[in-house]
Amino acid sequence: MTGYYDYVLGLIPVALIGVTASLTLVGLSVTSALPFGAVAAGTVMAHAMFVRNPVASDAPSERSFDGDAGERSAVGGSAAGGSSAGTAD
Template identity: 55%
Template structure:
Protein backbone atom coordinates (compact mmCIF):
# COMPACT_ATOMS: atom_id res chain seq x y z
CA UNK A 1 0.00 0.00 0.00
CA UNK A 2 1.44 3.34 -1.05
CA UNK A 3 1.50 5.94 1.71
CA UNK A 4 2.19 9.65 1.92
CA UNK A 5 5.91 9.26 2.53
CA UNK A 6 6.30 7.01 -0.50
CA UNK A 7 4.90 9.81 -2.62
CA UNK A 8 7.20 12.34 -0.93
CA UNK A 9 10.25 10.21 -1.69
CA UNK A 10 9.20 9.99 -5.33
CA UNK A 11 8.38 13.67 -5.70
CA UNK A 12 11.67 15.00 -4.30
CA UNK A 13 13.89 14.00 -7.26
CA UNK A 14 11.12 14.80 -9.74
CA UNK A 15 10.81 18.34 -8.42
CA UNK A 16 14.56 18.83 -8.19
CA UNK A 17 15.27 17.67 -11.75
CA UNK A 18 11.97 18.68 -13.36
CA UNK A 19 11.78 22.20 -11.98
CA UNK A 20 15.45 22.79 -12.73
CA UNK A 21 14.96 21.64 -16.32
CA UNK A 22 11.80 23.72 -16.71
CA UNK A 23 13.43 26.87 -15.38
CA UNK A 24 16.46 26.29 -17.60
CA UNK A 25 14.21 25.80 -20.64
CA UNK A 26 12.40 29.05 -19.84
CA UNK A 27 15.71 30.87 -19.95
CA UNK A 28 16.93 31.05 -16.37
CA UNK A 29 20.63 30.34 -15.83
CA UNK A 30 21.49 26.88 -14.56
CA UNK A 31 23.29 28.39 -11.57
CA UNK A 32 19.99 29.99 -10.54
CA UNK A 33 17.65 27.16 -11.53
CA UNK A 34 19.40 24.50 -9.43
CA UNK A 35 19.05 26.37 -6.09
CA UNK A 36 15.40 27.14 -6.85
CA UNK A 37 14.68 23.46 -7.55
CA UNK A 38 16.60 22.42 -4.46
CA UNK A 39 14.71 24.97 -2.36
CA UNK A 40 11.35 23.62 -3.46
CA UNK A 41 12.54 20.06 -2.77
CA UNK A 42 13.67 21.19 0.69
CA UNK A 43 10.22 22.68 1.33
CA UNK A 44 8.63 19.34 0.46
CA UNK A 45 11.00 17.57 2.86
CA UNK A 46 10.23 20.15 5.57
CA UNK A 47 6.51 19.64 5.08
CA UNK A 48 6.90 15.88 5.43
CA UNK A 49 9.03 16.21 8.57
CA UNK A 50 7.41 19.07 10.45
CA UNK A 51 3.87 19.69 9.17
CA UNK A 52 2.77 16.12 8.47
CA UNK A 53 5.02 14.39 10.99
CA UNK A 54 5.58 10.67 10.99
CA UNK A 55 4.15 9.12 14.13
CA UNK A 56 5.18 6.07 16.09
CA UNK A 57 2.44 3.89 17.50
CA UNK A 58 2.11 4.17 21.25
CA UNK A 59 1.76 1.21 23.57
CA UNK A 60 -1.95 1.96 24.03
CA UNK A 61 -2.69 2.01 20.30
CA UNK A 62 -0.72 -1.23 19.83
CA UNK A 63 -2.77 -2.88 22.60
CA UNK A 64 -6.00 -1.67 21.07
CA UNK A 65 -5.12 -2.98 17.61
CA UNK A 66 -4.06 -6.35 19.03
CA UNK A 67 -7.31 -6.65 20.97
CA UNK A 68 -9.31 -5.73 17.88
CA UNK A 69 -7.52 -8.43 15.87
CA UNK A 70 -8.14 -11.03 18.59
CA UNK A 71 -11.90 -10.43 18.49
Protein backbone atom coordinates (compact mmCIF):
# COMPACT_ATOMS: atom_id res chain seq x y z
CA MET A 1 0.00 0.00 0.00
CA THR A 2 1.60 3.25 -1.09
CA GLY A 3 1.05 6.37 0.90
CA TYR A 4 1.81 10.05 0.63
CA TYR A 5 5.40 9.73 1.83
CA ASP A 6 6.14 6.95 -0.65
CA TYR A 7 5.13 9.34 -3.42
CA VAL A 8 7.24 12.10 -1.87
CA LEU A 9 10.31 9.88 -1.84
CA GLY A 10 9.81 9.15 -5.52
CA LEU A 11 8.99 12.74 -6.42
CA ILE A 12 12.17 14.25 -4.94
CA PRO A 13 14.57 12.89 -7.61
CA VAL A 14 11.93 13.32 -10.30
CA ALA A 15 11.62 17.00 -9.42
CA LEU A 16 15.37 17.51 -9.26
CA ILE A 17 16.20 15.70 -12.49
CA GLY A 18 13.00 16.60 -14.35
CA VAL A 19 13.11 20.34 -13.76
CA THR A 20 16.83 20.44 -14.48
CA ALA A 21 16.43 18.44 -17.71
CA SER A 22 13.42 20.48 -18.82
CA LEU A 23 15.21 23.77 -18.34
CA THR A 24 18.29 22.40 -20.06
CA LEU A 25 16.18 21.40 -23.07
CA VAL A 26 14.68 24.89 -23.17
CA GLY A 27 18.15 26.37 -23.51
CA LEU A 28 19.50 27.05 -20.02
CA SER A 29 22.89 25.67 -19.15
CA VAL A 30 23.03 22.82 -16.65
CA THR A 31 24.79 25.11 -14.17
CA SER A 32 21.90 27.56 -14.34
CA ALA A 33 19.12 24.95 -14.41
CA LEU A 34 20.34 22.87 -11.46
CA PRO A 35 19.41 25.42 -8.75
CA PHE A 36 15.84 25.51 -10.08
CA GLY A 37 15.65 21.73 -9.84
CA ALA A 38 17.03 21.86 -6.32
CA VAL A 39 14.40 24.43 -5.31
CA ALA A 40 11.67 22.20 -6.76
CA ALA A 41 12.96 19.17 -4.83
CA GLY A 42 13.33 21.28 -1.69
CA THR A 43 9.75 22.47 -2.06
CA VAL A 44 8.53 18.88 -2.19
CA MET A 45 10.52 18.04 0.94
CA ALA A 46 9.33 21.17 2.78
CA HIS A 47 5.74 20.32 1.96
CA ALA A 48 6.21 16.81 3.33
CA MET A 49 7.86 18.04 6.53
CA PHE A 50 5.88 21.16 7.38
CA VAL A 51 2.54 21.14 5.56
CA ARG A 52 1.69 17.44 5.84
CA ASN A 53 3.95 16.63 8.74
CA PRO A 54 4.31 12.99 9.71
CA VAL A 55 2.26 12.75 12.90
CA ALA A 56 1.23 9.31 14.03
CA SER A 57 -2.43 9.46 14.98
CA ASP A 58 -2.34 5.94 16.38
CA ALA A 59 0.77 6.51 18.49
CA PRO A 60 0.46 5.17 22.02
CA SER A 61 0.48 7.76 24.75
CA GLU A 62 3.23 7.82 27.33
CA ARG A 63 2.87 4.95 29.74
CA SER A 64 3.44 5.56 33.40
CA PHE A 65 5.65 3.27 35.40
CA ASP A 66 4.26 1.09 38.17
CA GLY A 67 4.59 3.34 41.18
CA ASP A 68 7.83 5.26 41.32
CA ALA A 69 10.04 2.42 40.13
CA GLY A 70 12.77 3.67 37.86
CA GLU A 71 12.22 7.34 38.64
CA ARG A 72 14.72 9.44 40.53
CA SER A 73 13.96 10.62 44.04
CA ALA A 74 14.08 14.25 45.12
CA VAL A 75 17.52 13.90 46.76
CA GLY A 76 19.17 12.63 43.61
CA GLY A 77 19.42 8.94 44.45
CA SER A 78 17.54 6.20 42.68
CA ALA A 79 14.14 5.07 43.88
CA ALA A 80 15.46 1.50 44.06
CA GLY A 81 17.34 2.29 47.25
CA GLY A 82 20.70 3.46 48.38
CA SER A 83 21.97 7.00 48.20
CA SER A 84 24.57 8.60 46.05
CA ALA A 85 26.00 10.62 48.95
CA GLY A 86 29.00 8.31 49.12
CA THR A 87 28.73 7.26 52.76
CA ALA A 88 31.19 4.63 53.87
CA ASP A 89 29.97 1.67 55.93
